[in-house]
Structure formats: C-alpha cells, structure tokens
Amino acid sequence: MGDVRNVCLEDLPGPSSQAELEAEKVSYEEYCRQLFAPGREFEKPEALKGVRWMSCTMYIFTPHAVANLAELGAEVIKIETPRAGEPMRHTSPFNEAYLYPMHDSRPNTGTGFGYMNANPNKYNITLDYHRPEAQEVFRRLVTVSDGLTECYRPGTFDKWKQSYRYVQEINPRFIYVWGGGFGYGPKTFGASYDILGQAHAGLASVTGWHEDFGGHPAKHTNWIIDWYSGTQITVGILAALNWRRKTGLGTMIEFSQVQCATRALGYGVPMYGRFGIVRQRWGNWDTQLCVHGIVLCGKSDYPDDKNPQLKYDARYVAVSAFNDADFKELCAVIGRKDLYDKYKTHKERLSEYAQMDIYKTLEEWAADKSRSEVAKALTGAGLLAIPVMNDKEVYESEHFRARGTVRWQEDPTFGDVVVQGGYSTGLMSATPRRVKWIWRTLGADNMKIYHELLGYPVSQLEDWYAKGII
Amino acid sequence: MKEPREIEINSRADTLKPRPWPVTPPPSKEDVAKIYARRKAEEFGKFMEEIVGFEHAYGKAEALQGLKVLDVGIWRLSNSFASSLLAEMGAEVVKVEPPGGDPLRELTPFGRDEYKLADAASGEPCGLDFIAEMRNKYSVTLNLESAEGREIYKKLANQADVVIENYPPGQFDEWGIGYRQISRTNPRVIYAWVGVHGQWGPMKDKVSKFGQWMLDPFGQAACSFIHNTGFPQDLLPRGGGGDPTRSGVWIADYVAGEQAAVDILAALYHREEVSGKGQFVEVTAAEALMDILDFDIAWYGFNGSIKSRTGGWDPNLNQYAWNPCKDGYMMIGGQTDRLWYRINMCIEKEIPQFGRLIGEDPFLKEIAARNAFEALTKTYTLTTMWLRDNTRAQTEKKLMAYDVAAGPVMTIDEVTEFPHFKYRPWVNLIEDDSYGTLMYAVPPNAFQYRTPARVKWMGRPLGKDNSEIYMRYLGLGNEELGQLKEKGVI
Numbered sequence: 001m002g003d004v005r006n007v008c009l010e011d012l013p014g015p016s017s018q019a020e021l022e023a024e025k026v027s028y029e030e031y032c033r034q035l036f037a038p039g040r041e042f043e044k045p046e047a048l049k050g051v052r053w054m055s056c057t058m059y060i061f062t063p064h065a066v067a068n069l070a071e072l073g074a075e076v077i078k079i080e081t082p083r084a085g086e087p088m089r090h091t092s093p094f095n096e097a098y099l100y101p102m103h104d105s106r107p108n109t110g111t112g113f114g115y116m117n118a119n120p121n122k123y124n125i126t127l128d129y130h131r132p133e134a135q136e137v138f139r140r141l142v143t144v145s146d147g148l149t150e151c152y153r154p155g156t157f158d159k160w161k162q163s164y165r166y167v168q169e170i171n172p173r174f175i176y177v178w179g180g181g182f183g184y185g186p187k188t189f190g191a192s193y194d195i196l197g198q199a200h201a202g203l204a205s206v207t208g209w210h211e212d213f214g215g216h217p218a219k220h221t222n223w224i225i226d227w228y229s230g231t232q233i234t235v236g237i238l239a240a241l242n243w244r245r246k247t248g249l250g251t252m253i254e255f256s257q258v259q260c261a262t263r264a265l266g267y268g269v270p271m272y273g274r275f276g277i278v279r280q281r282w283g284n285w286d287t288q289l290c291v292h293g294i295v296l297c298g299k300s301d302y303p304d305d306k307n308p309q310l311k312y313d314a315r316y317v318a319v320s321a322f323n324d325a326d327f328k329e330l331c332a333v334i335g336r337k338d339l340y341d342k343y344k345t346h347k348e349r350l351s352e353y354a355q356m357d358i359y360k361t362l363e364e365w366a367a368d369k370s371r372s373e374v375a376k377a378l379t380g381a382g383l384l385a386i387p388v389m390n391d392k393e394v395y396e397s398e399h400f401r402a403r404g405t406v407r408w409q410e411d412p413t414f415g416d417v418v419v420q421g422g423y424s425t426g427l428m429s430a431t432p433r434r435v436k437w438i439w440r441t442l443g444a445d446n447m448k449i450y451h452e453l454l455g456y457p458v459s460q461l462e463d464w465y466a467k468g469i470i
Numbered sequence: 471m472k473e474p475r476e477i478e479i480n481s482r483a484d485t486l487k488p489r490p491w492p493v494t495p496p497p498s499k500e501d502v503a504k505i506y507a508r509r510k511a512e513e514f515g516k517f518m519e520e521i522v523g524f525e526h527a528y529g530k531a532e533a534l535q536g537l538k539v540l541d542v543g544i545w546r547l548s549n550s551f552a553s554s555l556l557a558e559m560g561a562e563v564v565k566v567e568p569p570g571g572d573p574l575r576e577l578t579p580f581g582r583d584e585y586k587l588a589d590a591a592s593g594e595p596c597g598l599d600f601i602a603e604m605r606n607k608y609s610v611t612l613n614l615e616s617a618e619g620r621e622i623y624k625k626l627a628n629q630a631d632v633v634i635e636n637y638p639p640g641q642f643d644e645w646g647i648g649y650r651q652i653s654r655t656n657p658r659v660i661y662a663w664v665g666v667h668g669q670w671g672p673m674k675d676k677v678s679k680f681g682q683w684m685l686d687p688f689g690q691a692a693c694s695f696i697h698n699t700g701f702p703q704d705l706l707p708r709g710g711g712g713d714p715t716r717s718g719v720w721i722a723d724y725v726a727g728e729q730a731a732v733d734i735l736a737a738l739y740h741r742e743e744v745s746g747k748g749q750f751v752e753v754t755a756a757e758a759l760m761d762i763l764d765f766d767i768a769w770y771g772f773n774g775s776i777k778s779r780t781g782g783w784d785p786n787l788n789q790y791a792w793n794p795c796k797d798g799y800m801m802i803g804g805q806t807d808r809l810w811y812r813i814n815m816c817i818e819k820e821i822p823q824f825g826r827l828i829g830e831d832p833f834l835k836e837i838a839a840r841n842a843f844e845a846l847t848k849t850y851t852l853t854t855m856w857l858r859d860n861t862r863a864q865t866e867k868k869l870m871a872y873d874v875a876a877g878p879v880m881t882i883d884e885v886t887e888f889p890h891f892k893y894r895p896w897v898n899l900i901e902d903d904s905y906g907t908l909m910y911a912v913p914p915n916a917f918q919y920r921t922p923a924r925v926k927w928m929g930r931p932l933g934k935d936n937s938e939i940y941m942r943y944l945g946l947g948n949e950e951l952g953q954l955k956e957k958g959v960i
Contacts, residue, residue: 016654020654023650024650028639028640028643028644028648028650028669028670029639029640029670029674031643031650032669032670032752033670035750036750036752045740045744045745047736047737047739047740048736048739048740049744050743060764064762068732072732072736087805087806090837090838091786091787091805092786092838093765093769093775093777093785093786093841094785094786094841094842094843095838095839095841095842096773096775097765097769097772097773097775113764113765113768113769113772114764114765114786116764116765116768117761117762117764117765117768154511154514154515154518155509155510155511155514155515158511158514163514164521164919165514165517181875182890183518183522183894183917184502184515184518184519184522184523184894184917185502185889185890185893185894186497186501186502186505186889186890186893187889187890188502188505188506188515189505189508189509189873190870190875190877190890191803191873191874191875192875192877193790193803193875195784195790195791195792195801195803196801196803196875196876196877198801199792199799199801199877199878199879199880200801200877200878200880200885200888201880201885202880202881202882202884202885203717203718203719204782204792204799204879205879205880205881205882206718206719206882207699207715207717207718207719208700208701208711208715208718209706209710209711209715213710213711214706214707214710214711215701215706215710215711216701216706216711216781216782216794216799217782217792217799217879218699218700218701218711218715218781218782219699219780219781219782219783219784219791219792220695220699220717220721221695221698221699221763221766221777221779222698222763222764222766222784222786223762223764224695224721224725224759224762224763227725227761227762228721228724228725228728228762229914231725231728231729231732231762232555232728232914232915234732235555235559235728235731235732235735235915236915236918236923238732238735238736238738238739239533239534239559239735239915239921240533240918240920240921241739242533242534242735242738242739242742243531243533243920243921245739245742245743249920251918251919251920251921252521252522252918252919253522253915253917253918253919254518254522254917254918255914255915255917256894256896256914256917258877258896259891259894259896259911259912259914260914262885262891262896262897262911263911263912263913263914264719264721264724265719265882265911266547266598266599266602266603266719266720267578267579267585267597267598267599267601267602268719268882269602269882269886269897269909269910269911270598270601270602270908270909270910270928271579271585271598272882272883272886272909273491273886273897273899273907273908273909273910274587274598274906274907274908274909275585276883277585278881278882278883279579279882280881281718282718283711283715284713284714284715284716286687287579287580288577288578288579288580288597288599289577289685292685293687293716294687294691294696294713294714294715294716296708296709296713307776308778309697309776309777309778310776312703313697313714313778316696316697316713316714318687318688318691318696318716320678320682320684320685320688321678321682322682323678323680323681323682325680325682326678326680326682329679329680346581347581347583348581349581350580350581351580351581352580363709381679382678382679382680383678383679384676384677384678384682384684384688386688386691386692387691388691388696388697388714389691389692389693389694389697390694390697390698390776390777391694391697391698391766391767391769391770391775391776391777392770392774392776393694394692394693394694394760394767394770395767395770395771397673398671398672398673399667399668399671399672399673399674400757400760402671402672403668403670403671403757405757405760406760406767408771417768417771417772418767418768418770418771418772419768420760420761420763420765420766420767420768421760421761421762422761424757424758424760424761425729425732425733425753425757425758425761426729426730426732426733426751426752426753426757426758427751427752427753428733428736428737428749428750428751429749429750429751430737430740430745430747430748430749430750431736431737431740431749433733
C-alpha cells in the first residue's frame with residue numbers, strides 16, 4: 001500500500017459507499033437475483049443498439065444466427081417471399097399449432113410453430129428478388145445496413161448481382177454472411193438440413209444404442225444442430241464487428257452447417273487420427289465416466305395419467321456417482337456393497353463390461369420404484385440425481401419461472417404466449433437479452449422499412465404490392 | 471462369417487498404430503472447377519476460394535487480437551468451448567488450473583490409458599477431450615484454495631477483459647474473488663459464469679456431499695432434451711433403444727459454451743461502443759439448450775402437448791429422416807412439394823409402386839397432411855424398400871441428380887475421408903509441439919475474408935506457461951515462482 005499519507009479512501013479494500021456495503025451484506029443468491037432482475041429487462045440498455053442487419057434467411061440455421069443479434073438489440077430486417085413467406089411459417093408439429101393470421105390478406109392461414117424462436121424481434125418485409133425492380137431496393141437496404149445473412153445456394157445471390165462481389169462496392173463496411181450446408185468444394189451444390197448435418201458430420205453415429213444392443217443411431221430432437229450451428233455464426237459476426245470497429249473494414253464469412261457437428265465430436269476426431277479407433281454409440285451411458293448415465297425405473301410418476309408421455313415415459317433418472325466415495329455411497333444406498341468391492345477404482349468401473357453390470361444392477365434396484373422415489377433416495381443420501389424432465393415439467397418448473405427463462409408474455413400481435421427462448425440464452429446484468437415480439441405477420445413492416453426508412457412513396461409501395469414485387 | 475477387413479485387429483496393440491490420412495487424396499482444384507461449371511458458377515466459385523479459402527487463413531489478421539481472457543473453469547466442456555471459440559479468433563486465453571490439473575485431463579474412453587497422449591517433455595499423459603478443447607490456450611497452475619493463490623488470482627483477473635468461471639454457486643464469492651469483488655477493482659471485466667442449471671434459483675447447481683460436480687447430461691435432462699430424443703417404444707424395445715436418449719456428446723455443454731461466447735462478445739461490443747464497463751453474464755447448459763428446443767415448451771403452453779420421441783424421423787416434416795439402407799443409414803430430406811415429387815421421380819424409376827402408392831396418394835399431396843404419423847409410416851416403409859437395395863453412396867448419387875438433400879449417416883472414419891471434408895478441409899492435421907501430429911476439427915469460422923478463426927496448437931501440458939504468464943502479468947521471476955511452487959500455491 002506504500003505511504004499511508006498518499007492513500008485515498010477509495011483505494012482501501014472493502015465497500016466504498018453505503019450502497020456497496022448493503023450489496024455486500026446480501027447473500028450471493030439474492031445478489032444474483034437482484035443483479036439479473038428477471039422481468040425488468042426493459043429497464044436496461046441493449047447490447048447491440050444501432051446495429052442493423054438484413055436477414056435473407058429461411059428455416060432455422062441462419063434465422064437463428066440473426067435472432068441472437070435481434071435478442072441482443074440489433075435492428076434486424078427479415079426479407080421473405082411475398083404472399084407465401086418462408087417454409088417454416090408452414091411447418092408445425094403434426095399440423096396442429098398455428099397462430100393466426102399469417103398475413104393481412106390471408107386471415108385463414110396461420111404461421112406454424114416451426115417459425116418460433118428463430119425470428120423474435122425481427123421486422124418482416126417482403127421482396128421478390130427475381131424482379132428487376134428488387135435490385136435497386138436491395139442495394140438501398142445494403143447501403144443503410146451493417147451486414148446481411150443469407151442462406152441461398154452458392155451462386156444464387158451472385159446471379160442476382162447481390163453477392164459479396166457486388167455489395168462490397170456499395171458498402172465497404174458491410175459484413176456479408178453466407179450460411180449453408182457445404183460451401184465451396186466438391187459438394188458445393190448439396191443442400192443441407194439439420195438432420196443432414198447430424199448424419200453427415202458423424203454425430204448421429206455416436207448417439208443412440210449400438211447395433212450390438214439392438215439399437216439405431218438416434219436423431220437429436222428436431223433441429224438442434226441447425227440451432228447450435230447458427231449460434232456459431234453469431235460468434236463469427238460479433239468478432240467481425242469487433243474487427244470492423246478497429247479497422248472500418250467489412251468482410252465475407254462463409255459458414256457451413258455440416259461441419260459444426262464434427263466440431264462437437266470431442267475426442268472422436270483426434271482418437272481416430274492417432275489410433276484409427278472409430279468411436280461408436282454407447283446409449284445412455286457415458287464413455288468416460290461411470291456411474292454417469294440414465295437409469296430406467298420400474299414405475300411411472302403418473303401411473304394413472306391418460307397421456308402416454310406421462311404414464312409410460314416419466315420413468316427415467318440421470319444418476320451421477322463416478323468418484324470413489326460417491327460410488328461407494330451409491331452401492332450402500334442400493335444395498336449392494338459387493339458391487340463397490342468389485343469395482344473399487346474408476347478405471348475398473350469404466351470398462352464396458354463393468355458398465356453393463358453396474359447399470360443392470362441399478363435398474364434391478366429401481367425396478368420396483370418410481371422415478372421420484374429413486375431421485376429422492378439418491379439425493380437424500382447426498383448424491384447427484386435428477387429426473388429426466390419432460391415438457392410439462394420444464395414448463396411447470398419453479399426454477400425456470402424464478403429465473404424468468406420460461407414465462408408467459410403478451411405479444412403485440414398474438415396475445416399471451418409462452419416464451420422459452422431469448423431470455424434463456426444467458427442472463428446479462430447490464431444489457432439483458434429480451435423478446436419484444438415472437439414474430440410479425442408476413443410483410444407487416446413493409447411500410448416502416450420501405451417508406452419510413454428508405455423513403456419510397458406509399459403510392460410506389462402500392463404499385464409494387466399490386467404487382468407482387470413486395 | 472467374419473467380414474474381411476482392410477486392417478486386421480487382433481489385439482489392443484494393433485489398434486494403437488497411427489493410420490495415414492487421408493487414405494485417398496482429396497479432389498483437385500480442376501475436378502472441383504468442373505463441378506462449379508455445371509451450374510455456370512466457375513467464376514463465382516473461383517472468387518470464393520480466393521477470398522475465403524482455408525489455405526490463406528494463416529496469413530490473415532485475427533478478429534479478437536489483444537483480448538485477454540481467463541478461463542478458470544474445470545471439469546466441463548462449456549467453459550472450455552466458450553474460451554476455445556475466443557481463442558480461435560485470436561484472443562489470448564489463459565487457462566487457470568489447480569496444481570493437480572483440470573480433472574478433465576484424466577478422462578479417457580472406457581478408462582483406457584493407452585488412448586491418452588504423453589507430453590513430449592514430461593511424459594505426463596492427458597486425455598483427448600481435454601487436448602481437443604485446449605486449442606490456442608496457455609496453461610497456468612494456481613491453487614485457489616490458498617489465500618496466497620487467491621491474491622495472485624485477483625491480480626490476474628484485474629488485467630483480464632473476460633473471465634470465464636464455472637465453480638459451484640457462490641464458491642468464488644465466498645473466496646472473495648467472484649464478480650462482486652473483481653468488478654470493484656476491474657469494472658471493465660466481462661465475467662461469465664457457465665454452469666448446468668444455474669447459480670441461483672430453486673434447482674441451482676449442486677455438488678454431492680463428497681464434492682463431486684454436476685456434469686452434462688444433467689443439463690440435457692433438465693430441459694426435456696433427453697425426454698424428446700430417441701426412439702419410441704413402438705419402434706424399439708424399452709431398455710434397448712426405445713428410451714429417452716442422451717446425446718452421444720456433451721451437447722448441452724457445447725451449446726452453453728457458444729452462447730456464453732456470444733454474450734461475452736455482445737458485452738464487449740457494448741463496453742467498447744457505449745459504457746466502458748463490463749458486466750456479469752450467467753449461461754447454463756439446461757437453459758441454453760432449452761432455448762433451442764424449437765417450440766417444445768411453448769407447445770405445451772399452447773395446448774398441453776408433451777413432445778414424444780420419433781427416432782430418426784421428424785414430426786414436422788416429411789420426408790426428413792434417416793432410414794436403414796444396404797450398408798448403413800441414409801438421410802433423405804425434402805419437405806416442399808418441389809422436392810417431394812423429385813424424390814418420388816427418383817425412387818419411382820426403380821420401384822414403380824412407389825409412384826402409385828406415394829406420389830399418387832391424394833392424402834399425401836397436401837404438404838402439412840404428410841406429417842401425420844400414418845403418412846410417415848407409409849412413406850418411410852416404401853422408401854426403405856428402395857433403400858435396402860442401395861448403398862449410401864448409390865442413393866446419394868441418385869438423389870443428388872435430382873437436387874434432393876441427401877447424406878449418409880457416417881462414422882467418424884468415413885467423415886474424415888469424405889471428399890468435401892478433405893478438400894476444404896474440415897478435419898485437418900496439426901503438428902503439435904507437445905503431443906505430436908494430431909487430427910482436429912477445423913473451426914467452422916475458419917472460412918472468412920478478413921479474420922478467419924484458426925488453430926495454432928492443440929493441447930497444453932499442465933503449467934507449461936507458468937513462467938511466461940506470471941512474468942508477463944505479474945512480473946514474477948523464476949525464483950519467486952519456485953518458492954510459490956514449493957508452498958503449493960502454483
């Protein structure tokens with residue numbers, strides 16, 4: 001600290017004001033709750049205020065990449081085909097969940113839940129790129145935006161003279177992102193979907209039960225890899241914005257979805273490269289930790305419910321007791337101390353035959369118990385276990401409600417909706433993410449963008465609308 | 471009968487021989503130029519390879535140059551993946567490990583030590599998961615359980631732009647080195663806590679009474695991902711695949727890690743553009759994965775539906791599935807009418823009844839009606855009739871001729887040998903100082919005009935950078951480090 005005569009009060013350790021003193025007194029739990037203040041997001045600023053992004057996107061992968069920006073406060077303009085909109089507006093689980101209308105002129109057509117979460121906070125406009133009139137409009141948008149994300153097949157935007165080759169001349173600060181399946185190379189024209197990424201990148205081959213156990217490769221539910229890959233584009237965009245802040249230079253990012261799942265294979269890739277060992281599927285167990293897997297219990301928590309998802313499937317528990325002491329306690333709880341004597345070290349427990357033996361023993365013990373009985377017995381003994389939760393339980397969970405990550409919210413167009421995304425991608429103390437609207441109807445913001453932003457007269461818009469250009 | 475194999479494996483020793491890669495060379499530029507020409511995109515293809523091609527990546531600038539990051543997490547891949555993404559973009563990431571090392575170093579599949587790699591200098595073995603996520607990072611050791619170690623940590627954290635931490639809730643706060651304390655001395659710090667369920671709330675992260683940490687798949691289990699993944703019991707027997715299924719990798723960790731990187735970079739943008747101040751970020755595996763579970767929770771709120779499992783199929787789209795074929799599984803996708811009828815034309819050529827039963831079925835002509843469960847069963851039954859006589863390569867070629875998205879389910883060896891993967895490349899070899907030649911997955915952000923992501927080294931032996939980092943950050947000389955080491959502080 002040096003000479004005490006030179007020390008300022010502010011430099012001394014400890015709280016420097018009454019407010020800080022108070023803050024120090026509260027428990028950590030309470031401190032976090034106050035700091036993140038769920039429900040009060042709109043009182044705080046937005047991280048990406050002032051960034052304007054064009055979203056020429058469809059499906060999940062690229063829309064989600066830009067949705068991250070929109071949740072963080074960027075102004076995102078989503079461009080869709082006039083009248084029809086993008087395919088996800090017509091996608092809904094078993095054709096049953098829609099919000100109406102899709103468009104002012106189509107009151108009997110709704111937007112399917114497939115559109116959900118990938119398009120919050122975006123302004124929706126329509127434009128048919130095929131028309132010659134569209135080119136000038138597109139260029140004006142490029143001039144006033146910071147970047148765009150598109151997902152058309154390679155060369156399509158180039159054919160329309162709106163690829164990076166052309167836009168960099170209009171706006172050198174522009175950040176252009178192409179997100180698709182394969183990118184340059186021999187399979188460049190191959191289309192891609194989430195499921196193709198899972199299959200093609202090797203992720204499917206390590207998920208699910210092995211053939212030797214009678215299983216098949218299992219698909220990660222719905223479009224996880226599309227979403228996961230989209231977030232990595234956002235990482236690329238934000239890094240590029242950081243570089244542009246310093247240098248004033250825009251860039252082109254070519255991002256392939258199929259590669260992303262390979263990036264998540266962990267030891268699979270280096271193990272093949274060094275030893276030629278090809279990782280296989282290992283069902284609900286863990287290849288590197290034991291006990292650390294999902295255990296089937298005999299009884300359901302909802303034996304009388306008429307929904308089969310509750311009646312038959314609320315029967316699984318994740319159990320984790322891989323350290324020696326934890327495993328010893330686990331064996332004591334299930335009354336099989338001999339199992340601990342057999343597999344005293346983690347290395348012994350991890351061998352494939354030991355795993356088969358241990359999990360079989362656990363399931364035998366759980367055969368006459370319900371899921372919550374098993375979880376209670378284990379957590380009561382100080383071990384780690386958690387029921388495998390379903391949508392109902394996640395929806396009802398006090399935890400997510402208290403944190404504001406699952407909530408009912410009033411949407412300006414559609415009224416009360418459950419929001420599960422946006423708030424759940426990370427709490428931020430100073431610039432929290434927020435959901436302003438879950439999505440807008442098709443072309444809802446044509447007036448706002450074309451007239452109020454770009455200055456086209458309303459009569460012009462009417463003409464374009466009549467001709468199907470917007 | 472035993473299948474003939476190219477390489478005989480009779481004992482475990484046979485499996486430890488390095489294999490050549492690639493076995494066959496990737497296609498040449500000329501071959502690929504011909505493919506571009508098929509759609510009159512030669513010029514565009516050439517332009518793309520010039521501006522975003524991987525071969526130029528290492529000569530370009532780094533987007534996050536100058537950003538100082540501390541990764542103080544252990545055990546999980548979420549904090550590691552977050553700091554990997556920043557490190558690949560050029561940030562200086564220092565991984566702070568306890569003197570015994572991150573326990574992740576010990577993990578190896580089925581406990582087989584022969585799949586760990588020994589560091590060339592010390593011979594210390596290290597697991598491959600750890601090595602793969604230690605890309606471009608420095609390793610220092612520091613004992614945070616000692617008061618002296620915490621004092622050193624404060625000095626490190628005061629110089630950091632970003633701190634990524636994942637200790638059990640409140641642990642760092644109790645030690646006096648959490649966000650509450652660090653932000654006072656370093657208000658510019660962006661501090662991210664990356665966990666499983668949360669550091670506060672009724673279901674917050676726990677450790678067992680013996681101190682064992684909560685790891686993935688606890689994140690997957692808490693957001694309905696596991697419940698919704700896998701085959702239903704009508705397709706496979708329960709206990710043999712017809713169960714809720716966890717991902718084969720720690721996917722919730724990866725998702726949390728990348729969202730943490732997004733939030734960190736957004737906070738950085740706000741700090742530089744507007745506020746000059748950092749903030750506290752909390753990302754959890756369960757919530758980050760829930761965010762991307764489509765509409766599943768919202769659907770329950772909408773009409774009380776609880777999503778069921780559909781195996782390799784999809785309840786929203788038809789066709790959009792993988793099914794068994796002659797030599798494995800083949801994925802075919804095409805929901806829109808255009809692609810639906812193209813698939814139809816392709817299969818009909820070999821199985822005429824496909825056209826009659828699928829293409830001409832009036833019920834299946836409507837895009838949304840095709841998603842009914844009976845429609846899926848019918849479509850995939852007939853598709854599989856075709857698939858069973860075709861290999862993955864044959865089906866891919868036939869469907870690609872119709873512009874249909876099709877891809878084989880590939881095992882990792884096939885992935886690394888797939889021509890497109892080798893050409894770009896998406897998996898690559900790197901000469902690592904400590905661990906020799908390693909194969910790695912190339913960062914998906916490596917294909918950029920100005921600032922591509924890149925990998926410069928892979929693993930890092932424990933504490934290898936102690937003298938450099940402690941000198942550079944704290945001015946500690948080797949003699950002082952020696953004393954600290956003796957006291958067990960580093």
